[in-house]
Amino acid sequence: VSKFAVIFGGAQKNIGNAGITITIVKKSLLPPVATPASPEVLRDVGLPVGPVILDWPSIAKENSLYNTLPIFDVWIAGQVMSDLVQLYRSKRVRGQEEVSAEKAKILYRVLDSHSDVYQVVPDKAVRSRMNICFRVHGGDATKEKEFLAEAEKIGFLGLKGHRSVGEIRVSNSVDLLMLTRQRRRAGQCQAVRKILRAICQRRIRRKPKLELSISIYIRRPVSS
Amino acid sequence: LNYQDIGVGICEISYRSSQANQVLAEAKNALAKLLSIPDTHEILFLQGGGTGGFSAVVYNLVSVWVKKRRRRAKEDLTVAIADGKEPGDIDQLQAKVIERLKREVERELKVDYLVTGSWSLKASKEAARLIGSSKVNIALDARAKNGGKLGVIPPESEWNLTKRKREGGTGSALIYFCDNETVDGVEFPSFPACLEAHAEDAVDDDAPIVVADMSSNL
Numbered sequence: 298v299s300k301f302a303v304i305f306g307g308a309q310k311n312i313g314n315a316g317i318t319i320t321i322v323k324k325s326l327l328p329p330v331a332t333p334a335s336p337e338v339l340r341d342v343g344l345p346v347g348p349v350i351l352d353w354p355s356i357a358k359e360n361s362l363y364n365t366l367p368i369f370d371v372w373i374a375g376q377v378m379s380d381l382v383q384l385y386r387s388k389r390v391r392g393q394e395e396v397s398a399e400k401a402k403i404l405y406r407v408l409d410s411h412s413d414v415y416q417v418v419p420d421k422a423v424r425s426r427m428n429i430c431f432r433v434h435g436g437d438a439t440k441e442k443e444f445l446a447e448a449e450k451i452g453f454l455g456l457k458g459h460r461s462v463g464e465i466r467v468s469n470s471v472d473l474l475m476l477t478r479q480r481r482r483a484g485q486c487q488a489v490r491k492i493l494r495a496i497c498q499r500r501i502r503r504k505p506k507l508e509l510s511i512s513i514y515i516r517r518p519v520s521s
Numbered sequence: 522l523n524y525q526d527i528g529v530g531i532c533e534i535s536y537r538s539s540q541a542n543q544v545l546a547e548a549k550n551a552l553a554k555l556l557s558i559p560d561t562h563e564i565l566f567l568q569g570g571g572t573g574g575f576s577a578v579v580y581n582l583v584s585v586w587v588k589k590r591r592r593r594a595k596e597d598l599t600v601a602i603a604d605g606k607e608p609g610d611i612d613q614l615q616a617k618v619i620e621r622l623k624r625e626v627e628r629e630l631k632v633d634y635l636v637t638g639s640w641s642l643k644a645s646k647e648a649a650r651l652i653g654s655s656k657v658n659i660a661l662d663a664r665a666k667n668g669g670k671l672g673v674i675p676p677e678s679e680w681n682l683t684k685r686k687r688e689g690g691t692g693s694a695l696i697y698f699c700d701n702e703t704v705d706g707v708e709f710p711s712f713p714a715c716l717e718a719h720a721e722d723a724v725d726d727d728a729p730i731v732v733a734d735m736s737s738n739l
Contacts, residue, residue, distance in 0.1 A: 298558050300712055302695070303582070305567075305574040306736035310703075318574055319552065319739065320565040326585055326730075327563060334587035341619045342626045344587065345651050347580030351573060353565060354581075361545060361566040368541045369532050371566060375548030382554050390555050419672040419707045423637075427738050430706030459704040461639060466706065 313374035401426040575647040586694035629691040638702025701738035
């Protein structure tokens, strides 16, 4: 992290659901060390002034609560990350990295050993551990369609590549879990499942909407 | 639906409530722990997804660049006017600063992008849309070396980064890459050696300002 001035990422890939963008910014680029140019100066020199919701100094000053933050999304991400911290302990994100690398290795090995059928798209040195992109029979449209249909039959969903390139793409998340039966080690998946289960259980105790809104003010504990 | 037994659900609590603050603090702590984020860095939660991040990076880092240049222009010109090297008097300082700043923005403001896939390409296009393509230096276009197709990361020696000050250049306001390209299945195997900061970079504020989109491999 220390090598970067800024790291950002939408939460929806590995951390939670879409809605929040995690941004890690070096403090030396934020006030009081660095102050942004004033809107007047930017206008004077012909540069654009950005919307305040993308303005890191404003967001940092208000502890990310400058405008309404989708707290549910933050909560989900928090649950997933806490779970990963607990799961991998001192290994931290390295632990997750090992699992991902292992899963990617398994897949690439299978693809490479059937290179007459499957061709991995990127160069070997820069193959992604997260998105395994390959072609079937050199990109034969009929064969790829057949591959996707057969895959769907046995429960592999969403293997179709991005709409801009076609291809077949396996993303290193849930898809592969089914294949390698690493459910126990898949911290993220477990956390999400736990959350979904919790929501289901609580739904039974759901009270009428009116009462819920009243209890915002009186903070009346709900009897179980 | 009944968060911590307070009688209301997590979607209903105010984002300014103590519970929401606690949710935020816990998520921040977990992220800091998970990624071993040092105290030199701040964690922010924004909205607008990765695509919003494309714009935020440009707005914020260009603004920091302009502010730094403005401060230096002001210092230089104040001294020059006092020494009589710059015509005019101190009342005209503000106008002179803006004039010099305009020139520097025109000639020296650069943002560098390493295009290795669809997302970094999109980010570079957003930079061009916001500040003009003349200021966007595509330091690497992986397609150019691969017959128009993505799927490789050429060696660093072939990258065309804006020269740093100690190399006789003016430096870049930011150097951007997407660590893992989801559409193309391309990932940087490690942190690029040429983007490492060195002790001598502290002189003249010459350390590269490296920005990474890690949406898919954080």
